[in-house]
Amino acid sequence: MANSSAPRLATALGKIFAVTVILIWSIGPIALIFVASLTHERDIFAAARTAWRPTFENFIMLWRKWGDFFAGLTNSLIIAAGATLLAVAVSTLAGFGYSRWRSRFLSGSAFALIALRLLPPIVTTLPLFPVVNALRLNDTHAVLIILYAAFFVSLGTMVMRTFIDQIPRELDEAAAMDGATQFQILRKVILPLCGQGMVAVAIFVIVFAWNEFLFAFIFTTKWAKTAPLVMSEMIGSLDGVEWGVLFAATITQLLPVLLFVILSQRHLIEGLTAGATKG
C-alpha cells in the first residue's frame, strides 16, 4: 500500500501544520497576554516593537494601585479551599452510599442529583438572593462556598461512585465481619483506596471556584469579592484603559491554576471521562 515516501511526507507535513495551528489557538492568547503583561504600558500597543525588554512595571503598579485585587485572590483561595473540602467530603459520602446499596429511592435520588444539575444556575440564584440577604450571608465566603460545592456535588458523586464501584466489596465484607461499622469501613477501607477519585473531584471544584464569575457577581459586593470579580471591575473602570495592569492581573490570577491543571491533567482527564460517560 502507501509505502512510497511522498504520501508519508505529506501526512507528516499535514500533521505538523495541524499541530501548529492547534498550539497557536490554544496557548497563543495566553502567551500574548503573558508577553504584554511584561511590556511597558506605552509599548503594548506600539505598532512596531523594536526591542522587547521585559519589565515587572505592570505587576508593581497592580500591587500599588489594586490592593482590592490581592484581597480578591485571598478570597478566591479561601472560597476555593472551602468549596473543595465541602464538595469532596459530601461527594465521597454519597458516592459510597450509592455504590454500596441499591433501592428504588436511591436510584430515584441519584437521578434527581443529575437532573437538577442541568438547571441553569442563574435561575436558582434569584430566590436565593433574598434568602441569603435575610440570613445576612450576603457578601460572605460561606455563601459562595456552599453554592460552588452544591453545583459540583452531582458530578462529584457520580465520579466517586464510579471509583468506589471499582473497590471490591469483599474488602467491606471482611471489615464488617471484624465488627467495623459502615463509617469505619468508609474511613479505613474505602478512603485509602479512592484517593484518585477524590483528587479528580477536587480538581474540578478548585478550577471552577477559582474562576467562577456569575455567583460572585450576584452575591458579593465588597468583603468576599473574588479575583475574577475584581478583574471585571478593572475592565469596567478603565476609563483611560490601564491595559498593562489588567494584563498583569489576568496572568497573576491564571498562572497558579494553569500550573495546577497541567500538573494534574491525568486526574482531570480520568475524572472527566468517568463523570461524563458513566454518569
Place this chain on the structure above:
Amino acid sequence: MSAISGAVSDNRRALPFVAPALILIGAVILLPAFYVLYLSFNESTFGRAPTFVGFANYARILADPYFWRALLNTAVVVLIVVHVELALALGMALLFASGLPFRKWLIAAVLAPYAVSEVGAVVMWRTIFDPDAGVMTRLLESLGLPTLEWSVWPSHGLALVAILSIWLHLPFTFIILYAARLGLPAEIYEAARIDGAGPLQIFRRVTFPLLIPAMLVAMLFRYIFAFRLFSEVWLLTQGGPARTTEVVAVYLYLEAFRYNNFGVATATGWLMVLASLLLASFYLRRIYKEMFARGE
C-alpha cells in the same frame, strides 16, 4: 430476606451517607427552583410581598421583542458554538489518536484554556480583536480583509462571544471524544485494514459510527451549558449596543437586578429550565433507564 425489606434496610443504611448531598442540592437548587416557579406566577419586586397574576409574566415576556431577540441570539450562538466545537474536537481527537510525538505536552497545551476564567478569556480575546491595535485586527487589515467591529455591530459582537466560548470549552469536548476514541478496540481497525479499507472509509464506516454515543453525550452537555451563556456576553458587551447582543441569561439578569422585576425574571428562568429539560430529556431518559435496570 424478602426483596422489599432488603430495600428498606438498604435505604436506612445508605441514608446517612447520601443525606448531606441531597440536603445540599435540595436547599440550593431544588427548593429555589420551586420557589422560582411560584414567583413566576406573581408580580413581585425585591423586598415586597408578591401578588398572584397567573400567566401574566409569561404573556409579557412572550410579547417582549427584547426577549425574542435574546432568544434568537442565544439560539444562534449555541448552535454555532456547539457544532463548531464538536467538529474541531473530533478532528483533534483523531489527530491525537493517530500518534503524535510529545503527546503529553500537546495535551497539556490543549487543556490550557480550561484553566482560564471567563474574565481572563474576555481580556485575552478583547485584546486580540482590539479595534485599533489588536493582533487579529491588524492581521486582517494587512490582508485587506474586513475586521471584527464587535463593539459596533451586534453580529460581530456575537461572533466574538462565539469564538471566545469555543476557545474556553473546546478542552472539555476534546477530552470526551479523545477518551472515547482511545476506548475503541484496536482489533476493529486491524480487521478493517486487512479488508483493504482506506483511511476515509475507516473513518466513515468504523470511527464515526462508533463515536456517535460519545458525540451525543458531549453535544448534550454542551447544549445545556452553552444555553446558560452569561459571563462572556456580559463582560464583552453587557448586551449592548441598545440591547442587541442580549442572550436569555442576560435578559433575565437585567429584569431581576436592573428593572427589579422578579416576576418576569423568574418566568424567564422557568422558560430556560423548560428549554434545558427539553434538550436533555432524551439523555435523561437513557440515564433513568440504566439506573433502574441496575437499581432493582
